[in-house]
Amino acid sequence: MTTEPAAAQPKAHTLRLLLPFFFQRETVAAAARRLDWLTPETSKIV
Numbered sequence: 001m002t003t004e005p006a007a008a009q010p011k012a013h014t015l016r017l018l019l020p021f022f023f024q025r026e027t028v029a030a031a032a033r034r035l036d037w038l039t040p041e042t043s044k045i046v
Helices: 025-035
Strands: none
Touching: none
């Protein structure tokens, strides 16, 4: 049992990971062109 007031207790714990993020800039435009044709109807799994 602690004698500290409730305000001194932490409210939440968070963890943030800073990971390197690399991508090839020329492939972004190609991926956008490929995804451009998607609509809710074409993306349904039959």
